[in-house]
Amino acid sequence: MTGPELLPDGVAPWTMTEVAAHAAADLPDGAHVNIGIGLPTLVPALLPPGREVVLHSENGMLGMGPPPAPGTADPELIDAGKNLVTLLPGGSYFSHAEAFAMIRGGHIDVSVMGAFQVSQNGDLANWSIPGDKAPAVGGAMDLAAGARRVVVITRHTASNGAPKLVAACSLPLTARGVVDRVYTDLATLDVRGGQFRVAAAAPGVTPAILAKLTGGEIDWQCGLRRRRRGSHHYFPAAGGAGPRPVRPGPARLPGC
Amino acid sequence: MTGPELLPDGVAPWTMTEVAAHAAADLPDGAHVNIGIGLPTLVPALLPPGREVVLHSENGMLGMGPPPAPGTADPELIDAGKNLVTLLPGGSYFSHAEAFAMIRGGHIDVSVMGAFQVSQNGDLANWSIPGDKAPAVGGAMDLAAGARRVVVITRHTASNGAPKLVAACSLPLTARGVVDRVYTDLATLDVRGGQFRVAAAAPGVTPAILAKLTGGEIDWQCGLRRRRRGSHHYFPAAGGAGPRPVRPGPARLPGC
Amino acid sequence: MIDKRVATALEAVAGVPDGATVLVGGFGESGVPTVLLEALVQQGATGLVIVANNAGTADRGIAALLRAGRVRRMISSYPRSRGSLWFEKRYAEGSIELEVVPQGTLTERIRAAGAGIPAFFTPTAVGTEMAEGKEVREFGGRPYLLEYALPGDVALIRARRADRWGNLTYHSVARNYAPTMAAAAALTIAETAEPVAELGDLGPEEIITPGIYVDRVVHTGAALAWDGEGAR
Amino acid sequence: MIDKRVATALEAVAGVPDGATVLVGGFGESGVPTVLLEALVQQGATGLVIVANNAGTADRGIAALLRAGRVRRMISSYPRSRGSLWFEKRYAEGSIELEVVPQGTLTERIRAAGAGIPAFFTPTAVGTEMAEGKEVREFGGRPYLLEYALPGDVALIRARRADRWGNLTYHSVARNYAPTMAAAAALTIAETAEPVAELGDLGPEEIITPGIYVDRVVHTGAALAWDGEGAR
Numbered sequence: 001m002t003g004p005e006l007l008p009d010g011v012a013p014w015t016m017t018e019v020a021a022h023a024a025a026d027l028p029d030g031a032h033v034n035i036g037i038g039l040p041t042l043v044p045a046l047l048p049p050g051r052e053v054v055l056h057s058e059n060g061m062l063g064m065g066p067p068p069a070p071g072t073a074d075p076e077l078i079d080a081g082k083n084l085v086t087l088l089p090g091g092s093y094f095s096h097a098e099a100f101a102m103i104r105g106g107h108i109d110v111s112v113m114g115a116f117q118v119s120q121n122g123d124l125a126n127w128s129i130p131g132d133k134a135p136a137v138g139g140a141m142d143l144a145a146g147a148r149r150v151v152v153i154t155r156h157t158a159s160n161g162a163p164k165l166v167a168a169c170s171l172p173l174t175a176r177g178v179v180d181r182v183y184t185d186l187a188t189l190d191v192r193g194g195q196f197r198v199a200a201a202a203p204g205v206t207p208a209i210l211a212k213l214t215g216g217e218i219d220w221q222c223g224l225r226r227r228r229r230g231s232h233h234y235f236p237a238a239g240g241a242g243p244r245p246v247r248p249g250p251a252r253l254p255g256c
Numbered sequence: 257m258t259g260p261e262l263l264p265d266g267v268a269p270w271t272m273t274e275v276a277a278h279a280a281a282d283l284p285d286g287a288h289v290n291i292g293i294g295l296p297t298l299v300p301a302l303l304p305p306g307r308e309v310v311l312h313s314e315n316g317m318l319g320m321g322p323p324p325a326p327g328t329a330d331p332e333l334i335d336a337g338k339n340l341v342t343l344l345p346g347g348s349y350f351s352h353a354e355a356f357a358m359i360r361g362g363h364i365d366v367s368v369m370g371a372f373q374v375s376q377n378g379d380l381a382n383w384s385i386p387g388d389k390a391p392a393v394g395g396a397m398d399l400a401a402g403a404r405r406v407v408v409i410t411r412h413t414a415s416n417g418a419p420k421l422v423a424a425c426s427l428p429l430t431a432r433g434v435v436d437r438v439y440t441d442l443a444t445l446d447v448r449g450g451q452f453r454v455a456a457a458a459p460g461v462t463p464a465i466l467a468k469l470t471g472g473e474i475d476w477q478c479g480l481r482r483r484r485r486g487s488h489h490y491f492p493a494a495g496g497a498g499p500r501p502v503r504p505g506p507a508r509l510p511g512c
Numbered sequence: 513m514i515d516k517r518v519a520t521a522l523e524a525v526a527g528v529p530d531g532a533t534v535l536v537g538g539f540g541e542s543g544v545p546t547v548l549l550e551a552l553v554q555q556g557a558t559g560l561v562i563v564a565n566n567a568g569t570a571d572r573g574i575a576a577l578l579r580a581g582r583v584r585r586m587i588s589s590y591p592r593s594r595g596s597l598w599f600e601k602r603y604a605e606g607s608i609e610l611e612v613v614p615q616g617t618l619t620e621r622i623r624a625a626g627a628g629i630p631a632f633f634t635p636t637a638v639g640t641e642m643a644e645g646k647e648v649r650e651f652g653g654r655p656y657l658l659e660y661a662l663p664g665d666v667a668l669i670r671a672r673r674a675d676r677w678g679n680l681t682y683h684s685v686a687r688n689y690a691p692t693m694a695a696a697a698a699l700t701i702a703e704t705a706e707p708v709a710e711l712g713d714l715g716p717e718e719i720i721t722p723g724i725y726v727d728r729v730v731h732t733g734a735a736l737a738w739d740g741e742g743a744r
Numbered sequence: 745m746i747d748k749r750v751a752t753a754l755e756a757v758a759g760v761p762d763g764a765t766v767l768v769g770g771f772g773e774s775g776v777p778t779v780l781l782e783a784l785v786q787q788g789a790t791g792l793v794i795v796a797n798n799a800g801t802a803d804r805g806i807a808a809l810l811r812a813g814r815v816r817r818m819i820s821s822y823p824r825s826r827g828s829l830w831f832e833k834r835y836a837e838g839s840i841e842l843e844v845v846p847q848g849t850l851t852e853r854i855r856a857a858g859a860g861i862p863a864f865f866t867p868t869a870v871g872t873e874m875a876e877g878k879e880v881r882e883f884g885g886r887p888y889l890l891e892y893a894l895p896g897d898v899a900l901i902r903a904r905r906a907d908r909w910g911n912l913t914y915h916s917v918a919r920n921y922a923p924t925m926a927a928a929a930a931l932t933i934a935e936t937a938e939p940v941a942e943l944g945d946l947g948p949e950e951i952i953t954p955g956i957y958v959d960r961v962v963h964t965g966a967a968l969a970w971d972g973e974g975a976r
Contacts, residue, residue, distance in 0.1 A: 052514050076915055076917065107626075135844045139847040318956055349949055651862035654862075717913070
């Protein structure tokens, strides 16, 4: 969580569970969603009741379920983070190549990822930091480039207080111009038009406070206007029973 | 069959069933083989007893079996020529895309095809003739380009007496430099070094007769030498239980 | 709740616009979504680009669309086959355009569209008249052609079974183009021969097309019948 | 008669030459052909190029090869993972080369090798340091990278069941890289968790990897055991 020593009195940052719940609330019914390693793994358990979201895992599975009850684990049945999981009725297995064809082919509605840095033009840095023992990239670049919508869950600042939402990333990029929304402990921000547009803010967070803790340009008014229209829901109930439109464009907010 | 009016006394051309039997005898045990439309369809029934060859069909099947017994047909279960077939134990179904990945990826050991023309450098023309109502190509170009070995079954000359084995094809090509062996009613010929090399000839066929009925260059001596070493078998028993060699080259005859 | 089932074939093809590129499953008459194609004739969309291995037989399948004058262009591997009378008629009278594509290149172009690959190199058709105007590049000393992804606005396919998530299984070689086309279209519609299954009835190792690729399923009960002479 | 069964893992890996490129199935510890990898250590081949998602855990799997000093180069997506101690040691001491590849690009390069596609364009990694030195081309206004097929001399994979033709089925996500790698190597060797089936016991809709892609199968009985803390 963003260090409280940096926060003025009266600011009550959200817990990371609350942040993950914001992301969970925004996943539309019927969406096919990939959940990244780290904070995103909090999301599935926080889906609102009745929300049917199909979880995708890079190692070849759709319909991924929660961790197994004690004593029932299948040791081969793991998620992309190598944790034991289960499969829900309706789930299916397929090859790694097919799992990534789904990703690259734009079939994943939402990719929920962690981040080291997100820039105001949507660049994402989440795979490499100085001091890594050896490079390792995994599926992050494929997900960031391929998912129809990329959202990030992160603490608003790094543990040393440095902004993670920045004008330009200094760390190696995962992909350029892909992040649609960032959920932090201080705010929910849409990345549009070269700005972070505030869609929601934690109690007590003011424009001045957010500006101080953010490296990139913030648009507060636009977000407020949208927020008054209500809720975290960022696109009209797509997926589910309704047919996808013919040649859907990327799922994005209408302009502010 | 090559028109008897063109043949001198004493020449006894093979029947097309005998020709297909030559091709069948040359298919190695354990080979994965694609059988083309037309004359090649005679081949499977003529395999020597005990020869286990796995038949591939472009529409998504390995282990294709003979036509169904009357009253047992599955109307969806057809071969690439749209004829009713069966599936043998060990057979499998897969998508069209996978069937052609097998072909293009060099997994088909032998493709047995018909031909309008074959040139002395192995060019194949078998998909388009003047006067076609509309173009149609099917899988011929993929098979010709992708199979590890391409063999052709054809009458030695066209119905008007024109050579089908030619110096250069005049009809639209299916692929360049791909044909390894041609089985005709007059001879079995390897296509190597820019020549048709006679591996076997029908009773009474002399060099002079063959030269007259063939448009391309013929090497008779090389073939005879090989023939004395015996048989139609053109490569040592590959496939079957034995492991494939690491990085196999194309399966070809040793030089004459 | 996810529920991709619709009640009728006409509902299933609702919204297919004029001018759409429609990928149609099937090889010969095996796996052709004939009921969806009949519904599309009824629905009325015209100026269509049809991508399919063949061009229909007699008055059935794609031939019904050709007969009704709804096809502007065919992209096909083997349009001229036994009984493709309406294709031959429309082609002869010059009322449809035709792009003939080698079968493996056709399937791979569709596969590429579904897999996010905009273009790839293939050895097929190098040195033939089908290579005319195409980019050639050598890899390892061998020439290859550059080919492009072929996406659809709509895919019409036939499956054996489905569930409400849109998971599909197939029957023998009737599978052919369906799984590849399902992934390559913005709107994928499947008709099924057997009634829709309960979620979980199709096992995780048994599902061939995961529901992520499928938008609408309709149980039509249609499967090929064989009268001893020809299909149906 | 076709019979791809061999009696022991050591027979199964016979003939793998020094310097071979070996595709190794598995993701984490799921689906790793540990018995074949142990046999390969025994067999003695060295100077190997190993293509795999990870780089082995503790002393198991690929880590056993790394420990024995048999690996010249790793091509991997995520070599540095929990417990990949031998990889980290060999990499730190500079005794192995490393090529890191985004996971989807790795799988697609292997798929391309099996499918006869020498090269393809992908959106993954555009604009990142992994794109350095790579050809970029725009399609439809979006930039893509050219990536090349990645074939193996040998593939080592683990399956659930096999028959004498080499047909394979898998267990849940232990399938991962195996079907793709099976098609991409000149010599494909599968170990199976369950005894070899009679021909026909694996149904035609059930087979995931057709035997055309497989050269040798050996029943090792190996499957992952779970002790409540970590795999095996």
